[in-house]
Structure formats: structure tokens, C-alpha cells
Amino acid sequence: xRTAIATVCLSGTLNEKIEAIAxxxxxxxxxxxNDLLSFNGTPAEVRRMIEGLGLETITxxxxxxxEGMPDPQRSKVFARxxxxxxxxxxxxxxxxxxxxxxxxxxxxxIDRAAADFHELGERAAKRGMRVAFxxxxxxxxIHDYRDAxxxxxxxxxPAIGLVLDSFHVLARGTDLATISSIPSDRIFLVQxxxxxKLNMDYLSWSRHYRCFxxxxxxxxxxxxxxxxxxxxxxxxSLEIFNDRFRAGSARSVAVDGQxxxxxxxxxxxxRTGAASPDFPALPPKAACSGVxxxxxxxxxxGAVEFERTLSGLGFQKAGIHRSKAVTRxxxxxxxxxxxxxxxxxxxxxxxxxxxxxxxxxxxxGDASGTVDRAVKLLDQPFQQPVGPGEMNIPAVRGLxxxxxxxxxxxxxxxxxxxVDFETTEADDFAGAGLKSVDHVSQSMxxxxxLTWLLFYMSLLDVRKTPIQTVIDPGxxxxxxxxxxxxxxxxxxxxxxxxxxxxxxxxxxxxxxxGVQHVAFTTDDILATVDRLKTGGVDLLPIPENYYDxxxxxxxxxxxxxxxxxxxxxxxxxDDDGEYFxxxxxxxxxxxxxxxxxxxxxxxxxxxNAPIRLASQTHLASGGTPSEL
Ligand code: MG
Ligand code: MG
Numbered sequence: 001x002r003t004a005i006a007t008v009c010l011s012g013t014l015n016e017k018i019e020a021i022a023x024x025x026x027x028x029x030x031x032x033x034n035d036l037l038s039f040n041g042t043p044a045e046v047r048r049m050i051e052g053l054g055l056e057t058i059t060x061x062x063x064x065x066x067e068g069m070p071d072p073q074r075s076k077v078f079a080r081x082x083x084x085x086x087x088x089x090x091x092x093x094x095x096x097x098x099x100x101x102x103x104x105x106x107x108x109x110i111d112r113a114a115a116d117f118h119e120l121g122e123r124a125a126k127r128g129m130r131v132a133f134x135x136x137x138x139x140x141x142i143h144d145y146r147d148a149x150x151x152x153x154x155x156x157x158p159a160i161g162l163v164l165d166s167f168h169v170l171a172r173g174t175d176l177a178t179i180s181s182i183p184s185d186r187i188f189l190v191q192x193x194x195x196x197k198l199n200m201d202y203l204s205w206s207r208h209y210r211c212f213x214x215x216x217x218x219x220x221x222x223x224x225x226x227x228x229x230x231x232x233x234x235x236x237s238l239e240i241f242n243d244r245f246r247a248g249s250a251r252s253v254a255v256d257g258q259x260x261x262x263x264x265x266x267x268x269x270x271r272t273g274a275a276s277p278d279f280p281a282l283p284p285k286a287a288c289s290g291v292x293x294x295x296x297x298x299x300x301x302g303a304v305e306f307e308r309t310l311s312g313l314g315f316q317k318a319g320i321h322r323s324k325a326v327t328r329x330x331x332x333x334x335x336x337x338x339x340x341x342x343x344x345x346x347x348x349x350x351x352x353x354x355x356x357x358x359x360x361x362x363x364x365g366d367a368s369g370t371v372d373r374a375v376k377l378l379d380q381p382f383q384q385p386v387g388p389g390e391m392n393i394p395a396v397r398g399l400x401x402x403x404x405x406x407x408x409x410x411x412x413x414x415x416x417x418x419v420d421f422e423t424t425e426a427d428d429f430a431g432a433g434l435k436s437v438d439h440v441s442q443s444m445x446x447x448x449x450l451t452w453l454l455f456y457m458s459l460l461d462v463r464k465t466p467i468q469t470v471i472d473p474g475x476x477x478x479x480x481x482x483x484x485x486x487x488x489x490x491x492x493x494x495x496x497x498x499x500x501x502x503x504x505x506x507x508x509x510x511x512x513x514g515v516q517h518v519a520f521t522t523d524d525i526l527a528t529v530d531r532l533k534t535g536g537v538d539l540l541p542i543p544e545n546y547y548d549x550x551x552x553x554x555x556x557x558x559x560x561x562x563x564x565x566x567x568x569x570x571x572x573x574d575d576d577g578e579y580f581x582x583x584x585x586x587x588x589x590x591x592x593x594x595x596x597x598x599x600x601x602x603x604x605x606x607x608n609a610p611i612r613l614a615s616q617t618h619l620a621s622g623g624t625p626s627e628l
Pocket of ligand 2: 439604
């Protein structure tokens with residue numbers, strides 16, 4: 001299989017696109033005509049640039065409104081095609097992609113279209129070229145790949161073949177069974193695109209919301225299974241139209257594209273044993289069983305304040321690092337690492353971001369296998385010097401330049417607390433009833449959201465939940481959860497296009513994307529809140545109106561609601577159970593903690609998010625709790 005990417009996927013000028021494509025280790029490129037038209041140079045110059053970077057132009061596209069035209073337009077479209085062949089000759093490209101006609105002037109009829117393609121095939125073959133036909137999902141007469149295949153079959157010309165575009169096929173929910181009966185040498189090009197499930201017309205959906213395989217909701221793996229059944233070993237190219245990609249960095253989006261192909265082909269190999277020589281097998285997706293630690297980068301002043309907060313939350317100092325200014329704080333199954341060392345990664349991170357989460361460590365089945373998979377997925381591994389006898393914990397770069405560590409039992413990495421730390425823990429410590437990390441919420445730029453979604457989804461054995469739209473007083477926030485099936489690991493990705501949302505303001509306060517809050521679980525939210533009050537922890541005040549409404553819309557007793565009100569506890573329920581949430585007040589830099597009690601509930605309290613955001617916004621702009 002030869003893989004490629006279309007220039008339309010990326011932002012920038014044609015040169016920038018081509019350079020990004022080469023840097024992301026693609027071998028082939030589909031030239032979009034508009035990118036050529038807006039390029040200040042001849043097609044021959046484009047060819048030199050492409051070949052100079054070791055790339056090959058696999059397709060020139062799109063050629064529109066071709067088949068089924070009545071005269072006199074019919075002769076004109078053939079003249080137009082000849083001119084495109086001229087350009088392709090200069091470009092060094094031998095495959096023209098034709099998408100199905102959308103013109104109201106066009107006439108239907110499979111035989112008429114087949115005759116047109118036969119003639120086009122004759123013309124192309126004379127020049128050593130080929131033509132591939134794609135059914136647009138909004139084509140006027142042909143919008144089903146099965147009809148396009150019938151046209152190609154009846155055209156019966158060796159220079160005429162089919163394009164299968166996963167978006168057009170899957171968006172309409174077309175049956176995939178026919179794919180496996182198409183001879184693989186008649187499929188000249190396969191274009192890959194995923195998309196979120198949306199209820200809109202095919203054209204707008206396709207032009208604005210396509211995304212890389214694995215970033216959306218379409219059954220891409222089923223499509224690949226059907227394609228694999230044909231024995232297809234030809235051109236497979238990413239063709240994505242996405243507003244975020246157009247606003248994002250070409251370099252990073254191109255790498256995302258390559259990463260999505262690597263993960264998709266690995267999944268295919270796992271299901272079918274189909275190997276692609278250019279895509280070596282990866283270790284399996286990491287089986288995660290929770291967060292081993294959350295590491296905060298602090299300076300000396302920040303450390304004192306932050307450790308006071310941790311004490312208030314019921315954590316005790318459980319260990320002191322043997323060689324660095326690093327402490328371990330522990331409660332239940334939760335480990336917080338406070339790193340105030342004056343050298344190394346955390347120190348640099350603190351200089352840029354202030355007190356903030358600089359690393360997360362995940363418990364996985366196989367830490368080195370995870371990093372091996374990450375490297376093969378083009379993620380960036382990270383290493384820094386460790387002291388003699390100390391553990392070297394494998395890591396990769398995560399969101400906003402932070403680190404993602406992997407700790408396993410298999411190779412003894414979970415002994416790090418004994419090896420690297422001197423224990424200072426008291427046996428009879430009571431704590432505040434916090435048990436484990438429930439979820440970690442990360443805020444990021446809107447354009448990066450799909451990048452990090454793919455990063456986690458391709459590396460870890462997790463699933464994503466549908467995107468939630470949360471209303472913040474300053475705008476709309478998109479929120480998506482990624483979680484293991486058993487819920488031991490839950491990550492939330494948040495992003496907003498409005499600069500005034502708390503999520504966006506966090507990015508500017510922190511100077512980058514990062515962890516905005518960490519939620520812990522308790523089995524008894526009331527007892528925990530009592531203990532936090534004793535510990536002097538300031539909880540986020542919740543407006544009275546919220547509780548008045550709660551009394552009306554739930555069957556909670558007046559006493560229950562009163563208890564929630566008195567403790568600033570938010571409440572939600574789903575089909576399975578109940579959810580209780582409290583928040584600490586926001587710390588300098590915008591970070592806060594959340595504490596939740598889950599009673600078989602599976603969500604994240606999205607219904608309460610606007611209440612919480614309004615209260616946080618009120619306090620952030622100098623308001624007092626009593627004004628709420
Ligand atoms: Mg296409
Ligand atoms: Mg939360």
C-alpha cells in the first residue's frame with residue numbers, strides 16, 4: 001500500500017504544505033488544483049520541489065462536472081480535460097481524479113456516463129495517463145460508490161478506474177459488501193477521511209468537518225476490512241477538509257495524518273494479519289489502570305502555599321526524594337508529586353507556566369512497550385538524567401510540552417516510591433476520605449483538540465464519549481472525555497473558540513495548554529467536605545438559585561437539598577446513578593481541584609458545568625461569594 005496526503009488537508013502555501021508533508025514522512029501527495037492555481041510558479045517548478053523532497057505526485061484533482069453532459073458542453077469538458085492532462089504532464093503526475101457531476105445540466109444514465117469515461121480513457125491512455133472516478137455523496141446522478149463502480153465497469157477501459165472515498169461511502173451509510181467484490185486493480189485510489197456524527201447536508205459536513213481516521217465517529221475499521229478483502233495494495237490517501245486543520249499548524253496536522261494512518265493500518269493488521277511493509281507492527285495499545293501520580297512544578301514560594309492546600313485536602317507528606325527537592329503527597333490511592341527542584345524539566349516548566357501540572361503518570365501493563373508504540377506513532381519520547389540508583393521512568397511529551405510517564409508492575413517501575421523516595425508517612429493518618437483520581441481535565445487550543453484526541457486514542461486502550469457543548473459565561477466550550485472501559489482512567493479535553501471563556505483564559509494565564517483541574521473520588525462527600533472545612537479549604541460557592549431549581553427538578557427531599565446547599569455540593573443523576581461534586585476555589589494560575597462521589601454514575605456532571613463556570617467567572621472578576 002502506498003500512502004499519501006492531499007494538499008487540501010493542510011494550512012499554508014503550497015511550498016509550506018509540501019514541506020510539512022515531506023517532514024511527516026509521507027511518500028505521496030495529491031495536488032489540489034486550487035493549491036496549484038494559487039502557487040506563484042509553473043507546474044514544472046512544483047514538480048521539482050516535490051521530487052526534491054523525495055515525494056511523488058500521485059493524483060491531480062478534482063476534475064468536476066464531467067460525465068453526462070449534453071452537447072455543446074460535452075465537447076467543452078473533453079477540451080478542458082486535455083488541458084488538465086497538459087498540466088499533469090508538467091507536474092509529473094499520471095492520475096486525474098474526476099468526481100461525479102453536480103451540474104443541473106448533466107444527464108443521468110449509467111451507459112451515457114460509461115461512454116464518456118470510455119472516451120476519456122482513450123484520450124488519457126494516449127498520453128500514458130489514467131483517470132479515477134469518485135462518487136460524491138451529493139453527486140447529481142451518481143452519489144453511491146456502487147453506481148460509480150458500474151460506470152467504471154461498463155466503461156471497460158484499462159485507463160479508467162474507481163476512487164473509493166471513505167467519507168462518501170460511510171456518510172451515506174452505504175452497504176460495504178459490494179466493495180469486497182470489486183477487483184482490486186480497478187480501484188485506482190482510496191481516499192480516507194473520518195468525520196464526527198452530525199446531522200447536516202453531505203456537502204457542508206464533508207467540506208468542514210472531515211477529520212483523520214480515528215478522530216471521528218465513522219466505522220473506518222469496517223471500511224478497511226471490506227477494502228482488505230479485495231486484496232487492495234494501491235494508493236491510500238488522506239483527503240480531509242477541516243476548518244480547524246486550515247487554522248492549525250501544517251507541520252503538526254501532517255504528523256497527525258501520518259499518525260492516524262499508522263494507527264489505522266496497525267488496527268487492520270491486528271484484525272486480519274494484513275501487513276504493510278512500510279508500516280511495521282506496533283506493540284498493542286496501552287492497557288491503562290489509572291493515574292499513578294500527578295506532578296506539579298512549583299518554585300520555593302509556590303511550594304509552601306501548594307503544600308498547605310494539599311494538607312487541607314487531607315494529603316500527608318509520604319516521602320522525600322533522595323536527591324531532588326521533590327516530595328510525595330499521598331492519600332488513598334492518590335499520589336501527588338511536588339517538584340521544587342532548581343534543575344531539570346519541572347524547573348523549566350515552572351519558569352514558563354508557574355505552579356502547574358508538569359507531568360502525569362499512567363499505570364499501564366507494559367511501560368516500555370507503551371513508549372515503543374508511542375515512538376512508532378511519531379510521538380516524542382522524553383528522557384532526562386536520573387541520580388545513581390534512581391528509576392528511569394519512560395515518558396513521552398504530552399499536552400503543552402508536559403510529560404506523560406508510564407509506570408508498570410511488570411518491570412518493577414511501581415517500586416519508584418521505595419527506590420527514589422525516603423518514606424515519611426505516618427501509619428495512623430486519617431486523611432479526608434479521598435480515594436483515587438477520578439478524572440484529569442485538560443484545556444487546550446481549539447485547533448489542537450483533534451491532535452490530542454488522536455494522541456491518546458492511538459496510544460492508549462481508551463474510548464471517547466460524544467462531545468459535550470458547555471456554556472461558559474464567556475462563550476461555548478467543547479468538552480470530550482476519553483476513558484478506559486472500566487473508568488479507572490478518565491481524561492477530559494476542553495477547548496473553546498471564544499477568548500473569554502475560563503478555558504481560554506486559563507490558556508493565556510498558563511501560557512499554554514495544560515491540566516486545568518484534577519478530580520478525586522470520595523465515598524462520602526459530606527464527610528469529606530466536613531474534613532476540608534476543618535482543614536481550611538475554601539470551596540467554590542454555588543448560587544442559591546441552583547438549589548431552588550434542584551428541589552423542583554429532582555425528587556430529593558428538602559433536607560437532602562439543604563445539606564447540598566450548606567456544603568456547596570452540585571448534584572446530578574443519570575439512568576444508572578447519582579453524582580456529587582464540589583470544587584476548591586481557583587488557585588493562582590487558574591488551577592483547581594474537584595472532589596466527586598460517584599454512585600454508579602458514568603458522566604461528568606455536564607449539566608452543572610455552567611453553574612460552576614459562572615461562579616468561577618464571578619470570583620475571577622473580583623466578585624464576592626455573597627453576591628452570587
Ligand atoms: Mg474524495
Ligand atoms: Mg470535572
